[in-house]
Amino acid sequence: MDTSIYDAMRHADLVVGHHESDLYVRDTRLARKLLEELRARGVKFTVIPFVSETGEGPCLEIPYAYAPFWERRGKTS
Secondary structure, X not given: OOOOHHHHHHHOOXXXXXXXXXXXXXXXXXXXXXXXXXXHOOOOOOOEEEEOOOOOOEXXXXXXXXXXXXXXXXXXX
């Protein structure tokens, strides 16, 4: 089974939060490397950089990538 964006980021301890289905992760070299690897495997996603207002520093928003939101709705991919 393929690893989701959420699982990859969670296992790397990069998740800082979410809003509904949008995933927020720390913007690090590791996060960007994981995203590059996922993209190379054909996973499609958008990344929006931002600076956290709650102390996490530079972060990335990945819309629709917070898997637990979709699991609760019964729409896992």
